Amino acid sequence: MLIQIAHLYATACLTVVFFQVALIGGAPLGAYTQGGQHKGRLPPRNRVIAALSIPVLLAQALAILSAAGFPGLGWPRCTGWAALAMALVTMLLNQITPSRRERALWGPITIVMAALAGYVMVVSRGA
Template sequence: MTAQIAHLYATGCLALVFFQVALIAGAPLGAWTQGGRVEGRLDPKGRVMAALSIPILLFMALAILSAAGFPGLGWPRWTGWAALAVSGLSCAVNWITPSRPERALWGPVTTVMVALALYVMAVG
């Protein structure tokens, strides 16, 4: 069961990566990210922030997969705890953002992701 939960978490991270790629490519989703301070397409600084989040999301996905025992990874267990901590911070920020669309979408999504990561780290 832990492997399936880790896989769900990694899939969520991958979905977020695709969202970041869309932002970088100029999708008009500024209200749904980064506090909703930009309507429409993100400015260059916002796109850089989106690009910087991609390796972090990939790290988080791999760390949780490794914690669940996926073969070929073998990362130290602390990386899974770090991924859980970053997920928790992201969740908190998404619930307190001034952007209503961001809060409505990413608040619940990141809450589920925290629960998935917590399950893997607590049970795995």
């Protein structure tokens, strides 16, 4: 069951990656990200920020999969804790963002993501 929970977390991370790709491609979703400062398409500088988040999200997904014991990864356990820390920071930021739209969309999603990562890290400790 631990691997399945880690898979859910990794799938959520990939979903966020696809959202970031849409932002980079010019999708008019600025109200749902980066504090909602840009109602339509993100300006180029903010698209770079979206692009920089992609490797972070992929690393988080792999770190949690590794912590759950996914075959062939074997990352140091501290990477899972770092992924959980990032998930918690992201959750907090999405709860306090001035953008109602961002808070409404990403608030619940990031709570679930942090809970999934936390579950994997706590339960895998005894595994």
